Amino acid sequence: MVAALPTSSAALDLVACTDLVSTVAEQVCRPVWTRLGLVARPLPFPVPPVPVIVTWHHRNDTDPAHAWLRAQLRHALRVILDAGQPSR
16 A cells, blocks of 8 residues: 545546556546546446445434435435446
8 A cells, every 4th residue: 555545536636647556446436537537447346236325413314404415415425326236
């Protein structure tokens, strides 16, 4: 490992200006690597799915605005993650 960066976007920015490589989530990173002119290749080995975990403080459990935000987030994640699943 050469670097540890806080986001996949930062990793792709580094890859774009060096000879390094990185592994990133295709469903969410494709627009960034496309914009940077990078080429993606599949890994030569299977990778287990990575869980998506979202947390919030319990004081927000009954807040209507926070409930709305959580619903929007669930919907967006479902759309993104379902798009990456093979067709049945």
